Amino acid sequence: MKIRSIAFLILLALLGVGPPAQPQLSRPDSRQDAEGHFWWQHAVVYEIYPRSYADSNGDGIGDLNGITAHLDHLKSLGIDAIWITPCFPSPQVDFGYDVADYRSIAPEYGTLSDFDRLRGEAERRGIRIILDYVINHTSDQHEWFKQSASSRENPRRDWFVWKDGKGAGQPPNNWISNFGKSAWKLDPRTNQYYYHMFYPEQPDLNWRNPEVESAMHDVLRFWFERGVAGFRLDAVDSMFEDPRLPDNPMTAGTNQFGDPNQDRSAQMLAPEMHEALRRVRKVADSYRAVLIGETWTSDIQSLNAFYGRSLDELQLPMNFLLAMVNKLDAPSFRREITAANAANGWPTYVMSNHDITRSVDRYTPEEADKSQVAKLLATLMMTLRGTPIMYYGEEIAMVNNDPKRVEDVLDPIGKLGWPKFKGRDGVRTPMQWDKFQNAGFGKGKPWLPVHPDYRTHNVETQAKDPDSVLNYHKKIIKLRRTNSTLREGSYVPLNENDAHVLAFLREYRGEKVLVAMNMSGEPRTASFSVGSTARTLVSSTKAVPKTVKLAPLKLEPFQSFIGEVRN
Ligand code: NOJ
Numbered sequence: 236m237k238i239r240s241i242a243f244l245i246l247l248a249l250l251g252v253g254p255p256a257q258p259q260l261s262r263p264d265s266r267q268d269a270e271g272h273f274w275w276q277h278a279v280v281y282e283i284y285p286r287s288y289a290d291s292n293g294d295g296i297g298d299l300n301g302i303t304a305h306l307d308h309l310k311s312l313g314i315d316a317i318w319i320t321p322c323f324p325s326p327q328v329d330f331g332y333d334v335a336d337y338r339s340i341a342p343e344y345g346t347l348s349d350f351d352r353l354r355g356e357a358e359r360r361g362i363r364i365i366l367d368y369v370i371n372h373t374s375d376q377h378e379w380f381k382q383s384a385s386s387r388e389n390p391r392r393d394w395f396v397w398k399d400g401k402g403a404g405q406p407p408n409n410w411i412s413n414f415g416k417s418a419w420k421l422d423p424r425t426n427q428y429y430y431h432m433f434y435p436e437q438p439d440l441n442w443r444n445p446e447v448e449s450a451m452h453d454v455l456r457f458w459f460e461r462g463v464a465g466f467r468l469d470a471v472d473s474m475f476e477d478p479r480l481p482d483n484p485m486t487a488g489t490n491q492f493g494d495p496n497q498d499r500s501a502q503m504l505a506p507e508m509h510e511a512l513r514r515v516r517k518v519a520d521s522y523r524a525v526l527i528g529e530t531w532t533s534d535i536q537s538l539n540a541f542y543g544r545s546l547d548e549l550q551l552p553m554n555f556l557l558a559m560v561n562k563l564d565a566p567s568f569r570r571e572i573t574a575a576n577a578a579n580g581w582p583t584y585v586m587s588n589h590d591i592t593r594s595v596d597r598y599t600p601e602e603a604d605k606s607q608v609a610k611l612l613a614t615l616m617m618t619l620r621g622t623p624i625m626y627y628g629e630e631i632a633m634v635n636n637d638p639k640r641v642e643d644v645l646d647p648i649g650k651l652g653w654p655k656f657k658g659r660d661g662v663r664t665p666m667q668w669d670k671f672q673n674a675g676f677g678k679g680k681p682w683l684p685v686h687p688d689y690r691t692h693n694v695e696t697q698a699k700d701p702d703s704v705l706n707y708h709k710k711i712i713k714l715r716r717t718n719s720t721l722r723e724g725s726y727v728p729l730n731e732n733d734a735h736v737l738a739f740l741r742e743y744r745g746e747k748v749l750v751a752m753n754m755s756g757e758p759r760t761a762s763f764s765v766g767s768t769a770r771t772l773v774s775s776t777k778a779v780p781k782t783v784k785l786a787p788l789k790l791e792p793f794q795s796f797i798g799e800v801r802n
């Protein structure tokens with residue numbers, strides 16, 4: 236190449252002009268701030284159910300290119316990372332949680348190049364990608380299971396949990412699956428049963444086999460090498476079961492599928508889980524990645540165990556205890572938030588996901604306005620000390636759209652549990668982008684019906700309304716991003732006997748931010764002795780003076796107020 240053309244190229248480079256930049260495979264950084272906090276401690280994480288987010292090619296199924304096309308929405312919302320639920324090849328019995336190949340993309344969702352483009356475009360907007368790590372089970376269509384099932388002598392036989400029955404037609408024990416009925420399935424080819432904590436099409440991996448562990452670590456490396464910033468670990472507690480396989484003691488009543496209840500502790504949380512998680516963490520640490528856990532626990536002590544004794548297991552085990560409060564009740568929230576702040580590790584908050592009824596449905600009292608409650612929940616999530624993990628559609632207060640007839644149900648547990656339990660279709664309906672055909676989800680008939688409220692509840696319409704739930708989310712996420720007290724400050728509960736107003740301070744380097752939420756449908760007042768006035772930062776109501784008095788602070792029904800305390 237001539238010197239002149241080289242000089243010309245250098246000039247273009249200096250001017251920042253050149254061929255379109257290839258997405259850079261940069262490693263998620265491990266930089267800590269002045270408080271020693273990592274990026275994921277300040278992040279707002281946004282869960283995307285890829286089948287339901289946006290359909291780019293008109294087949295009625297959301298896909299990766301659909302997500303890429305909407306990254307500007309996510310950027311303007313202010314989120315830092317998206318967690319995409321499984322997008323790998325799968326027979327889709329459990330809509331992706333039955334993985335047939337951990338190292339590829341489901342054809343209906345796109346290709347590995349689509350994934351690389353999504354990751355690169357997300358990175359250009361400062362958004363990291365977190366994928367789902369389905370550790371407990373594969374699909375029965377995964378090559379590993381096909382080999383394992385082919386004969387008792389197959390080298391991969393021990394990769395899954397196989398056992399002889401107790402007698403003719405008798406499974407090895409009385410364990411039941413999380414999704415109803417026996418947790419064992421007889422495979423007539425080899426006349427042994429295999430164990431499945433979830434659907435029979437989801438055989439449990441045997442993590443006690445070192446080859447399984449090594450193959451699953453390689454799965455992590457494969458995606459970390461492609462620039463993924465972390466993983467959400469699915470069903471962590473079921474990774475190891477008691478190897479003696481004892482019968483479960485029976486307890487009173489029946490579950491939602493009609494099975495007699497049992498004490499199922501032998502099916503979960505065997506102690507080896509912690510050692511295995513520590514080794515998973517080592518792999519993640521070598522890529523400076525974050526591990527989020529699907530960790531349903533009944534109390535904070537059990538949640539603490541997932542951080543690891545030396546904080547060497549999961550950085551962000553999900554705290555579902557707030558989501559389990561299930562009603563707008565200030566004392567219950569206060570109790571759970573105080574507990575979360577005393578946890579061993581960094582708190583996380585989750586209000587909604589693809590498995591549970593949408594939060595506005597669960598928390599809005601009858602007759603109340605869902606938008607007001609949606610703003611209150613947004614305030615709670617974005618002002619607490621910890622990492623919020625939000626669910627797609629929460630930013631526009633999407634509500635459940637449950638099937639009306641059993642023949643319309645797609646989620647198999649919805650068929651089994653009908654009519655008591657209608658399954659999870661209702662919380663997975665297409666994202667509502669605009670007021671046009673299929674709510675802007677895509678041109679083809681969506682795989683699940685769009686909620687009929689889409690004409691008014693959609694991103695485009697709400698973007699134009701300054702008082703919308705969407706614009707409130709943008710405002711409050713921006714405040715969280717720019718206010719170091721909200722990012723870094725300690726949590727101090729206030730007015731701890733108040734039955735209706737949940738209030739707390741965030742304190743950092745002498746600055747105090749007051750957060751007060753009226754969780755009732757009546758006007759309330761609350762007095763705070765932390766200062767005489769507060770400069771309004773954000774309020775969920777329209778007209779609020781720049782400075783308000785704190786003794787007393789008047790709150791409208793369901794109002795949220797955030798202000799900087801002045802003496
Ligand atoms: C938890 C996931 O969130 C859920 O959707 C799935 O059905 C089960 N784990 C089994 O993978």
Ligand code: CA
Pocket residue numbers: 289290291292293294295296297298343
């Ligand atoms: Ca599609």
